[in-house]
Amino acid sequence: MKLNSYDEWSPLKEIIVGSAANYTSHDRELSFDLFFHDNLQSKSEWYYPRLTSASDRNREGTPRVRTTHKIKDRYLDELNEDVEGLAESLRSLGVVVHRPMELHSSTSEVTTLAWSSAVVPPLNLRDIALVVGDEVIETPPMLRSRYFETQFLKPVLQSYFDGGSRWTVMPRPLMTDRSFDPSYALSSAGGPMEPIFEAKPHLYDVGLEMMWDGAQCLRLGRDLIVNISTDNHATACDWLERHLDGRFRVHRVYKLSDSHIDSKLLALAPGRLLVRSRDVVDYLPASMKNWELIVAPDPIENNFPKYEDDDLILTSLYIDLNVLSLAPDTVVVNEACPELIRVLEARHFQVVPIRHRHRRLFGGGFHCFTLDTVRAGGPETYLD
Structure with a gap:
């Protein structure tokens, strides 16, 4: 079947659900700490430059640039159970579920011209590709460990291409230290423990x-709402605007969040937004300011597993706002968040509760873990 996905809510026909196979650790380095800045700032030791002790230096006396954070086996086992449960639940609801290739245990590292990093499996698929109508666009990663992650999607994307869909890859960055714009991290509350004044030079620096x-990106038919927090985002948005010119309209919002827009709002139906707070509307285009706002309830800490001090938390307590719409009146919600379920049911949504325990450790909810490829909707215009 050909790709057809223009929005976040039309009746869902086909979807790709991520894989957590052989997820073992997080690779702590510059791109990781910049990306997860908002949720690491209370315990983050920033990679460059940083105060280092003798134990932090290698034999040549230079600071180590990577730290591997091992994830406990119990969390990994339960993550795999929950991801497979999500895939099976969607199949039982009549959705065609595709899966990426699994990360093999022998594939431990990715190496480029400028750096090397550990590899993570294709779990949070929403980050690595954008489906706009009949086209899938592989997006340039913000984490070095995800540089080749779209390769795991190759068999699925090839099948859609064979069916007549468009398949595009945005330019890949070299990702030297000087490739990153640290301005958001430097200006946001808390900031790095040690400010990044000057990145380490590299012979492949290109700016x-x-x-x-x-x-x-929030997809609303022919309109795309794109969050911009750094010059890295702005340059990518320039490319997106030029590439989609004449087919889609791109509307920029600035610093709605550090990066992902679905941590602050999701469109559940035409004219209806699920939001973290009413302040979100201040960032949106004027023609969206009269949309209905469904404000997610404040998260309750008892709804989350208790973690130990050495467990790395990657998301805020608002992660359960990251829901997946099956239709304009049907939403998949974490069963551990009954408060949100009640709010949505009061607004006449049918809620499908599904288990997802360790969402704070793996950086994503149901919207993050999936990439919807075929929905019943078309290129409608929802904004003036």
């Missing part, structure tokens, strides 16, 4: 580059 995830 600031485009880096941008598909989850920074």
Whole structure:
């Protein structure tokens, strides 16, 4: 079947659900700490430059640039159970579910001209690709460990291409230290423990580059709302505007969040937004300011597993706002968030509760874990 996905809510026909196979660790380095800045700032030791002790230096006396954070096996086992449960639940609801290739245990590292990093599996698919109508666009990653992650989608994307869909790859960044714009991290509350004044030079420096995830985009038919927080995002948005010119309209919002827009709002139906707070409307285009706002309830800490001090938390307590719409009146919600379920049911949504325990450790909810490829909707115009 050909790709056909223009919005976040039309009746869902086909979807790709991510894989957590052989997820073992997080690679702490510059791109990781910049990306997860908002949720790491209370315990983050920034990679460059940083105060280092003798134990932090290698044999040559230079600071280590990577730290591997091992994830406990219990969390990984339960993550795999929940991801497979999501895929099976969607199949039981009549949705065609595709899966990426699994990360093999022998594939431990990715190496480029400028750096090397550990590899993570294709779990949060919403970040690495954007589906706009009959086209899938592979997006330039903001994390080095995800540089080749779209390769795991190759068999699925090839099948859609064979069916007549468009398949595009945005330019890949070199991702040297000087490729990153640290301005958001430097200016936001808390800031790095040690300010990044000057990035380490590299022979392949080309200046600031485009880096941008598909989850920074809210799709509303012919209109795309794109979050911009850094020059890396802005450059990628320039490319997106030129590439989609004449087919879609791109509307920029600035610093709605650090990166992903679906951590602050999701469109559940035409004219209806699920939002973290009413302040979100201040960032939106004028023609969206009269949309109905469904404000998510404040999260309750008892709804989350208790973690130990050495567990790395990657999301805020608002992660359960990251829901997946099956239709304009039907939403998949984490069963551990009964408060949100009640709010949505009071607004006449049918809620499908599904288990997802360790969403704070793996950086995503149901919207993040999936990439909807075929919906019943078309290129409608919802904004003036």
